[in-house]
Amino acid sequence: MDRPATQRVRVKRVNELARYDRDTLDAILAAMPMCHVGYVFDxxxxxxxxxxxxxxxxxxxxxxxxxxxxxxxxxxxxCLTVSLFDGLVLARSAFNFTVNYRSAMLLGTARVVAEPAEKTEALQALMEILVAGHWDQLRPMRSQELKATTVVSMPIEEFSIKLRDGHTIDDDEDYTFPVWAGLVPIRTVMGAPEADPRNLEGVVAPPGLAGFGVG
Amino acid sequence: MDRPATQRVRVKRVNELARYDRDTLDAILAAMPMCHVGYVFDxxxxxxxxxxxxxxxxxxxxxxxxxxxxxxxxxxxxCLTVSLFDGLVLARSAFNFTVNYRSAMLLGTARVVAEPAEKTEALQALMEILVAGHWDQLRPMRSQELKATTVVSMPIEEFSIKLRDGHTIDDDEDYTFPVWAGLVPIRTVMGAPEADPRNLEGVVAPPGLAGFGVG
Structure with missing residues (x-):
């Protein structure tokens, strides 16, 4: 389901880098669980x-x-923004130096998820993304733990995406300037799991550590 | 130079994860050039x-x-926030599942750097961080390029740092629960440089690609 970009989220500056489709949004959200949430406070x-x-x-x-x-x-x-820093793009001038990245900005109104069943379902979905199949292996959640966790939600309605990939784009006359240009890829990778020293004998790392798109 | 945490930036929730010292701040800023800047607009x-x-x-x-x-x-x-996502921390309960991370939040009032010499110096400092020694190898910056770039600054005065590292911390009674717990490190790494197909023969990748702390 694609939505028309509203005035508030329409990317004005570099239209060739803007996207407004749900597939691209969903891919960015799946690739990077860390986000930055902006609030206004006083x-x-x-x-x-x-x-x-x-x-x-x-x-x-x-x-x-x-x-x-x-x-x-x-x-x-x-405003909830998810960004992946994909690389440095070295050009023949400082002005055309840039970075490759993917970033999605979502605007909306926050709603605190109060109902325990919905909250549990939401937390279970997070666990499923991070470590598939792991929820049922854990010591079950207690009601006071659920109360101590605040889950917030908003509908995906207004969003914009900016991304850049690919090679250097230099001014035509600069291609004869004798300096190296090119990409330096940056990736987010998962390392090997490190077992807790207090693990019981015989427990094994969960097979569902799929890397949620990184690495 | 450490500063007392003001009320606005004092981390209230988990004091053992809070830091307010400049050395830790400077290390986080050096480790991750990507930041998220929050503005209020309408x-x-x-x-x-x-x-x-x-x-x-x-x-x-x-x-x-x-x-x-x-x-x-x-x-x-x-509000300018810099965050590094350092790993997943799997616990024996969903409630104690957490992530390792480093995050610095700086508050202040933005100032647009208008003076061309100060602006040039600032951009040169950015290049020096990303690719040491590279500025002087580039086609020199033109005055209209400098005008087309907005540089913004604020003094480092109010900031707070939150970070978590180390192993799982579970409830005492959960250590006998038979499920794997441990760390899954996440790292940001630089890949090998990929030369622009239009590079002149004989140019070489800059030696100053130091990785600004990643990898």
Whole structure:
């Protein structure tokens, strides 16, 4: 389901880098669970990192119920941005030096997920993304733990995507300038799991550590 | 130079993860050039990714002079956040599942760097961080290119740092629960440079691609 870009989210600066389709959005959200959420608090902006995940046409994020940001977010406008830094692009001039990246910005109104069943389902979906099949292996969640976790959601309605990939683009007359140009890829990779020293004998690392698109 | 945490930036939720010292801040800023800058625009928050860099006690970021965010930012409150996602921390319960990360949040008032010499010096400092020694190898910057680039700065005064590292911390009674726990490290790494197909013969990749702390 693609949506027309609203005026608020339409990327004005470099149209060739803008996208507004759900497939590209969903791929970016799946590739990087870390996001940055912007709130307005006493008229000032605050940007905090957290994990995001998508269920259908809603995006979720969460944190401790003791967080002063999250406790005040119900009904407030938020901006949730997910970015991947994909590489340096060295050009023949500093001006054409750039980076490859993928970034999605979602605007909306935050809703705190209060109903325990919906909250549990949302947290289970996050776990499924990070470590598929792992939820049922864990010590079951207690009701006071659920209360101590704030889950926030907003519908995926207004969003814009900016991305750049590919090689250097230099001014025509600069291609004869004798300096190296090219890409330096940057990747986010998962290392080998490191077992907790207190693990019981015989437990094995979960097979569902799929890397959620990284590496 | 350490500064006392102001009320606005004091981390309230998990004090053992909070830091307020400049050495830790400077290390985070050096390890990850990508940042997320939060602005308030018509009363709503916007969070956009860009590159940040530090010169002494000021932080800088930049973008196209055509950016509607950057053109309106002079004198406005901003929040600049830099985060590194360092790993998944699998626990024996979903509640104690967490991530390792380093994140710095800087608050301040944005100032557009207007003076051409200061702007040039700032851009040169960014290049020096990304590719040491490379600035003088490039086709020199033209005055209209300098005009087309907006550089924004703020003093490093109010900031807070949150980070987590190390192993799983589970509830005492959960250590006998038979499920794997441990770390899954996540790293940002630079790949091998890929030369532009249009490079002149004989040019070589700059030796100063130091990886700015990644990898």
């Amino acid at each position: 008229g000032r902006p605050y940007v905090t990192p957290t994990l995001q995940w998508r269920i259908g046409d809603h995006i979720y994020w969460h944190g401790s119920a003791a967080s002063r940001m999250l406790e005040a977010v119900e009904g407030q406008p938020v | 009363g709503r928050p916007y969070v956009t990714p860009t590159l940040q860099w530090r010169i002494g006690d000021h932080i800088y970021w930049h973008g196209s002079a055509a950016s509607r965010m950057l053109e309106a930012v002079e004198g406005q409150p901003v």
